[in-house]
């Protein structure tokens with residue numbers, strides 16, 4: 001399936017007007033597909049799998065800002081640490097410690113979003129608001145910059161439910177900014193995908209992760 005250039009332009013216009021960053025989710029999509037959006041000016045791309053990301057990072061222009069949006073295993077942090085722009089979905093203290101360690105080795109700071117659990121029914125990874133308030137060790141992890149929060153709504157057609165979950169996350173974001181956990185303002189709230197990004201933006205998202213609306217559905221991994 002071809003890249004949907006028309007949809008891309010519409011979405012970019014809509015999001016730019018609202019100051020929302022678009023991360024084009026390119027998992028399972030080819031380098032050629034990514035280049036089509038790159039040629040139009042897109043620079044933020046999201047990937048879910050370390051191996052796939054490494055191959056693409058190697059092959060594609062170096063000014064692409066790569067976002068890791070999948071479930072990151074601690075033992076793989078070292079591979080992406082040298083170049084990753086933002087790690088969404090950091091969901092455990094163990095992972096935080098490992099990212100800090102790898103960033104320290106490179107004498108850099110890695111930007112991260114903490115994943116917050118918002119879906120009412122599904123088991124998803126993440127912290128809850130109470131746990132965010134207890135993350136005192138963040139003050140010692142000087143090679144990590146927590147830039148904000150990330151969350152995923154339930155996979156559902158129930159718009160009211162999705163809206164409620166995103167509102168809860170926006171609330172958590174506003175309240176997290178009052179916590180002493182972070183010694184700076186959180187700027188990024190990553191929420192919204194192809195099916196629910198409009199609701200997410202209404203609820204205060206500052207960054208959406210959109211794949212299938214831009215690249216078509218994902219059937220087969222590209223190898």
Ligand SMILES: *Cc1c(COP(=O)(O)O)cnc(C)c1O
Pocket residue numbers: 025027048069070192193194195209210211212213
């Ligand atoms: C795959 C994925 C997306 C993009 O999903 P679409 O429905 O194709 O837009 C967004 N966020 C995460 C965490 C994903 O894994």
